[in-house]
Amino acid sequence: MALSKTNQKILIALDNLIQVVAKLRSPQGGCPWDLEQTQTSLIPYIIEEAYEVVDALNTGDQEAIADELGDLLLQVVLQAQVAQDNGDFDLEKVAQNITEKLIRRHPHVFADVQVNSSEEVHQNWEQIKAQETPASPLLSQKLRKYHRSLPPLMAGEKIAKKVAKAGFEWENVQGVWAKFEEELGEFQEALDSKNLVHAEEELGDLLFTIINIARWYKLDPTRALQGTNKRFIQRLQLMENYADKSLWEYDIDELESLWQKAKKQLNG
Structure with a gap:
């Protein structure tokens, strides 16, 4: 399939970025800072750049959005380069994986499956995803991925929704408010005891209860x-x-x- 002029320009720009990152990581004349980086050392930068993309999107400033997406793209290319240097995988593998996943999870576009709404698309997506990676029957295993992969506030919201869906839920919103009063009292007692470790635990419980209050009122705590x-x-x-x-x-x-x-x- 022949590439359009636009796609040719895009590929050239991407190739330039890949070559720049490879040069930065080169033992011969590369950047000492880039050479020191590992997959885990770059984690804070991925999180920071993702949040900066979100902030730019909220402003609607298209120039800022393009700039911040570039910073995030750099993190993807840099991670792939680090992996390639370690002999694990490269950017081609990253691109191939996501392309195959998109085709596989959109059978209504790339195959002959018929859908009538975006809700059906979502249902198909979840079914295909479940077939790809069979989920653990244990709820705790499902929730652990949120704890590991999401910022604490977002993880708390996800966890609260999942356990509520599984039946671990208050009968009414008054029960949530009662829990809030209970946790607030326990937090105050922990502070009075001067036990900062316990106080921090109780603060976490209080915050989790506030997240549940937000869930009951359909508010977004983040x-x-x-x-x-x-x-x-x-x-x-x-x-x-x-x-x-x-x-x-x-x-x-x-x-x-x-x-x-x-x-x-x-x-x-």
């Missing part, structure tokens, strides 16, 4: 916290705009006054 972080920074920026000296030079009452002024302006 998006909620992202919104709070964003609003906090916006208010802090306004405080700095109002201030005629460093915020560190204000006392707490003055800071509270600036905070309320900023909050009022943002709330309109």
